[in-house]
Amino acid sequence: MSDEHRDGEHPTVGTYVRVALVLSVVTALEVGVIYVRQLAPIIVPLLLAMSAAKFALVALFFMHLRYDSRVLTLLFAGPLVLASGLAVALTTLTGAFLVFGR
Amino acid sequence: MSADSSGRVLHAPPSALAGAETSATVLGWLTTVDHKRIGILYGVTGFAFFLLGGLEALLIRLQLAVPNNTVVSAQAYNALFTMHGTTMIFLAIMPFNAMFFNYMVPLLIGARDVAFPRLNALSFWIFLAGGLLLNASLLAGTPPDIGWFGYANLTSKHYAPGLGVDFWILSLQILGVSSVIAAINFIVTILNMRAPGMTMMRMPVFVWMTLVVQFLIALAFPPITVGLIYLMFDRFFGTHFYDVAAGADLHLWQHLFWIFGHPEVYILILPAFGIVSEVLPTFARKPLFGAPIVIYSGVLIGFFGFGVWSHHMFATGMGPVADSAFSIATMLIAIPTGVKIFNWVATLWGGSIRPTSAFHFAVGLVGLFTIGGLSGVMHASPPVDLQQTDSYFVVAHLHYVLIGGSLFGLFAGIYYWWPKMTGRLLGEGLGRLNFWMLFAGFNLAFFPQHYLGAIGMPRRIYTYPPDLGWNAANFASTIGAFGIGVAVLIFMVNAWRSLRRGAPAPADPWDGRTLEWRTSSPPPAHDFDAIPPVSGRDSFWREKHGPRRGAAAGVGPAEHDATVHLPAASHWPLMVGLGMLIAAVGALTHVSLVVLGILWTICAIFRLALEHHRTPEHADQTGGLGLDHRKMAMWVFLGSECFFFGTLVATYLAYKGRSVVGPEPHQILNIPITTLSTFDLLMSSLLMVLALAAVQRGDHRQARLWLFGTALFGLVFLGFQAYEFTEFVHRGFTLQQNLFGSTFFVLTGLHGTHVAIGVLWLLSLWVLALRGRLGVADAVKVEIAGLYWHFVDVVWIAIFTLVYLIP
Numbered sequence: 005m006s007d008e009h010r011d012g013e014h015p016t017v018g019t020y021v022r023v024a025l026v027l028s029v030v031t032a033l034e035v036g037v038i039y040v041r042q043l044a045p046i047i048v049p050l051l052l053a054m055s056a057a058k059f060a061l062v063a064l065f066f067m068h069l070r071y072d073s074r075v076l077t078l079l080f081a082g083p084l085v086l087a088s089g090l091a092v093a094l095t096t097l098t099g100a101f102l103v104f105g106r
Numbered sequence: 107m108s109a110d111s112s113g114r115v116l117h118a119p120p121s122a123l124a125g126a127e128t129s130a131t132v133l134g135w136l137t138t139v140d141h142k143r144i145g146i147l148y149g150v151t152g153f154a155f156f157l158l159g160g161l162e163a164l165l166i167r168l169q170l171a172v173p174n175n176t177v178v179s180a181q182a183y184n185a186l187f188t189m190h191g192t193t194m195i196f197l198a199i200m201p202f203n204a205m206f207f208n209y210m211v212p213l214l215i216g217a218r219d220v221a222f223p224r225l226n227a228l229s230f231w232i233f234l235a236g237g238l239l240l241n242a243s244l245l246a247g248t249p250p251d252i253g254w255f256g257y258a259n260l261t262s263k264h265y266a267p268g269l270g271v272d273f274w275i276l277s278l279q280i281l282g283v284s285s286v287i288a289a290i291n292f293i294v295t296i297l298n299m300r301a302p303g304m305t306m307m308r309m310p311v312f313v314w315m316t317l318v319v320q321f322l323i324a325l326a327f328p329p330i331t332v333g334l335i336y337l338m339f340d341r342f343f344g345t346h347f348y349d350v351a352a353g354a355d356l357h358l359w360q361h362l363f364w365i366f367g368h369p370e371v372y373i374l375i376l377p378a379f380g381i382v383s384e385v386l387p388t389f390a391r392k393p394l395f396g397a398p399i400v401i402y403s404g405v406l407i408g409f410f411g412f413g414v415w416s417h418h419m420f421a422t423g424m425g426p427v428a429d430s431a432f433s434i435a436t437m438l439i440a441i442p443t444g445v446k447i448f449n450w451v452a453t454l455w456g457g458s459i460r461p462t463s464a465f466h467f468a469v470g471l472v473g474l475f476t477i478g479g480l481s482g483v484m485h486a487s488p489p490v491d492l493q494q495t496d497s498y499f500v501v502a503h504l505h506y507v508l509i510g511g512s513l514f515g516l517f518a519g520i521y522y523w524w525p526k527m528t529g530r531l532l533g534e535g536l537g538r539l540n541f542w543m544l545f546a547g548f549n550l551a552f553f554p555q556h557y558l559g560a561i562g563m564p565r566r567i568y569t570y571p572p573d574l575g576w577n578a579a580n581f582a583s584t585i586g587a588f589g590i591g592v593a594v595l596i597f598m599v600n601a602w603r604s605l606r607r608g609a610p611a612p613a614d615p616w617d618g619r620t621l622e623w624r625t626s627s628p629p630p631a632h633d634f635d636a637i638p639p640v641s642g643r644d645s646f647w648r649e650k651h652g653p654r655r656g657a658a659a660g661v662g663p664a665e666h667d668a669t670v671h672l673p674a675a676s677h678w679p680l681m682v683g684l685g686m687l688i689a690a691v692g693a694l695t696h697v698s699l700v701v702l703g704i705l706w707t708i709c710a711i712f713r714l715a716l717e718h719h720r721t722p723e724h725a726d727q728t729g730g731l732g733l734d735h736r737k738m739a740m741w742v743f744l745g746s747e748c749f750f751f752g753t754l755v756a757t758y759l760a761y762k763g764r765s766v767v768g769p770e771p772h773q774i775l776n777i778p779i780t781t782l783s784t785f786d787l788l789m790s791s792l793l794m795v796l797a798l799a800a801v802q803r804g805d806h807r808q809a810r811l812w813l814f815g816t817a818l819f820g821l822v823f824l825g826f827q828a829y830e831f832t833e834f835v836h837r838g839f840t841l842q843q844n845l846f847g848s849t850f851f852v853l854t855g856l857h858g859t860h861v862a863i864g865v866l867w868l869l870s871l872w873v874l875a876l877r878g879r880l881g882v883a884d885a886v887k888v889e890i891a892g893l894y895w896h897f898v899d900v901v902w903i904a905i906f907t908l909v910y911l912i913p
Contacts, residue, residue: 014799015795017796017799020792020795020796020799021792023792024788024789024791024792027788028785028788028789031781031784031785031788031906034906034907034911035777035778035781035911038777038911038913047912047913048912048913051907051911051912052907052912054907055903055904055906055907055908058788058900058903059900059903059904062788062791062896062899062900062903063896063900065795066791066792066794066795066892066896066899067892067893067896067897073731073732073733075297075731075733075738076733076737076738076741079293079738079741079742079745080741080744080745080748082745083324083325083745083746083748083749084745084748086325086412086748086749087325087748087749087751087752087753088748088752090329090365090412090749090752090753090756091752091753091755091756091759092756094361094362094365094753094756094757094760095756095759095760097357097361097416097424097428098355098357098358098361098760
């Protein structure tokens with residue numbers, strides 16, 4: 005899809021409301037699953053996945069990245085990925101989550 | 107537009123220059139928003155700090171000239187090397203680079219100014235506030251004495267009880283704000299304000315290196331900002347981020363510092379690489395050999411620069427896996443650096459060389475930086491690095507990079523662009539004397555330090571006994587340092603003579619290749635009478651000497667703008683800088699000054715923001731990519747914020763479970779209450795998009811309603827947070843309780859501060875809407891406020907999961 009075409013689109017109020025509903029439901033699910041004992045083995049990746057989904061919904065629809073120029077996506081997603089990598093490195097190199105033994 | 111017989115645009119002044127500033131009075135300089143004047147302000151201020159840092163260096167070398175010397179005390183020596191390092195990096199080399207970014211980048215891309223001229227002025231005044239604050243520590247008699255790296259826990263209240271470290275923390279924070287604002291400004295300028303026809307790959311290499319450096323600044327400064335916030339909280343409020351007894355890991359500071367510190371090396375050196383990439387082709391009268399490869403190499407250096415920081419920490423014992431990973435990454439980064447060296451040499455090969463002063467300095471960089479680079483590659487090997495760490499070998503290495511690289515490059519730039527900036531030529535004879543004196547003095551000062559380090563002389567010792575075999579090399583090094591001082595004096599004489607009675611410089615004294623030579627020396631306030639057409643790399647060269655010389659091949663003729671809008675002068679940037687300085691001084695003296703400074707700053711920011719709210723020329727800020735400057739700037743800022751919050755969250759996770767006393771998170775966190783506040787914040791994002799949609803369609807009533815609703819939901823979130831914090835404190839869980847308390851309150855508190863700023867912003871828009879001053883044309887202002895608000899929302903989504911939900 006060309007940038008011109010992306011710029012031309014705008015989500016409707018209905019889309020915004022649907023996104024908000026999904027965000028609410030996922031938030032409720034996030035809180036709910038921590039009380040389900042059977043999900044304990046996969047609780048961390050499950051919570052991270054739901055959190056990432058909410059993050060993506062807000063960024064794509066409320067922040068309009070889905071409709072705006074790809075330049076803006078690049079300006080945000082690049083640092084976001086790099087920052088996530090650094091955060092993982094920092095966490096694994098320091099403190100309680102030390103993966104690489106000293 | 108008028109044109110001569112060859113079709114080139116003649117430089118007739120535009121018929122009107124709305125808002126153009128020409129005042130040469132002191133007030134004119136204090137309120138200037140002209141990128142050229144701001145560039146000169148950076149240059150002059152940076153040079154003053156450079157002289158101060160140089161004086162500190164000479165005192166260091168005097169002390170080390172002979173064994174058992176007593177020129178200064180050990181305490182004063184510690185302060186000298188701390189102030190020398192901090193000054194040269196943050197207050198000399200960085201502002202020298204900023205001088206060229208400011209003055210040259212708009213000219214090189216064919217723009218009339220930067221994207222945000224008043225923010226540009228703001229960056230300078232905040233920089234000056236930070237520089238003055240740091241050096242005020244000398245006047246106060248309590249300079250910092252902890253090294254420019256400030257390793258924890260030497261910076262703790264226990265080991266550094268005076269105000270020196272506080273001066274250092276606050277000034278670095280202020281300087282960081284200045285740098286990030288400038289970085290965002292230049293990223294938008296370069297991406298969105300290029301002349302028609304100037305594609306990314308047609309940009310001069312200096313502009314490319316500037317772009318890479320701005321990304322490095324925007325992304326590398328937040329981690330050190332967070333590290334400094336932790337240090338500030340430890341010292342001011344008794345938290346435990348760097349308190350080993352409370353379970354903290356001192357590696358945290360080193361990681362945060364070097365995540366910033368290593369990209370900082372490239373922040374200092376890449377602009378010099380860019381300058382050399384402009385100077386060598388001009389004086390070799392050849393295009394830069396493999397220019398795209400030089401550009402890709404610069405980008406790769408910037409990218410790899412984020413993955414090598416721990417090679418500064420091999421001696422701390424990170425373990426073999428981490429050592430290996432950072433060792434390989436460090437070796438990899440040598441490849442693009444080496445590529446550049448070969449490309450510069452290949453540019454000279456077969457060229458028609460004109461050995462000007464600028465050329466001398468550029469070639470000097472190629473040779474001297476290669477030496478610094480080779481000693482750098484040695485540090486990539488952990489076993490070798492262990493022998494060299496904290497020895498004079500490292501001092502030699504870093505000075506070969508930062509003087510042999512950065513300073514020689516900057517001198518090349520000064521000799522190259524001085525005629526453009528001042529309208530006068532520098533003396534070539536004195537210029538070459540300047541070069542040879544600097545070259546000789548520098549090598550005499552620093553080459554022997556490789557040897558000193560190899561035979562065991564440690565860094566940061568203020569004296570040494572006479573029987574270690576270090577005497578001759580140290581004495582030679584001191585002689586060399588004074589040689590550098592003489593070289594700087596020669597430059598000052600040259601500059602003075604040029605300004606007093608230097609030969610007038612023509613528009614294009616070097617037969618240049620890039621657009622800055624297409625306008626007069628110095629350029630008019632509006633830079634170009636007509637935005638120059640760009641037909642390829644080295645466009646001006648093609649225009650003069652290409653197969654279709656006399657015409658800009660492939661593009662239409664430049665349009666001569668009948669009216670050019672230049673922003674009017676503003677004193678509000680200066681006021682914001684002053685407010686920040688007052689607040690920082692207050693943090694060192696009395697809390698009432700902090701309150702005064704913060705209120706002053708907030709008021710000045712409001713005045714700055716609303717200064718041109720209704721000015722028609724400011725309404726449309728759409729750039730060459732079809733994107734609004736402000737919107738692009740907000741996205742860059744949010745990218746920078748990813749690093750800020752990423753660091754905060756990573757620290758929280760790294761310290762999770764390390765507290766030596768309770769409570770633990772699961773004993774105290776109230777998930778049901780926080781779920782409600784999370785829901786509230788999510789719904790505020792819905793209201794925000796409804797507000798934006800209403801403003802875009804001109805529905806004032808709905809706009810007011812949804813804007814107020816968003817702000818109200820934000821206030822409710824803050825209410826939840828205030829309740830949570832109060833409840834915790836009543837239960838004995840405070841900032842000072844344990845590591846969990848320190849990380850939890852600082853992370854969520856800083857997020858809450860962001861929410862509070864957002865609420866203030868939304869209420870301001872709501873008041874504008876109430877007054878009928880928020881029309882459809884202002885939709886972008888609501889949109890960028892919305893982007894900020896949604897970002898605060900997504901950060902909370904992450905915090906809610908990582909802090910509250912994950913067991």
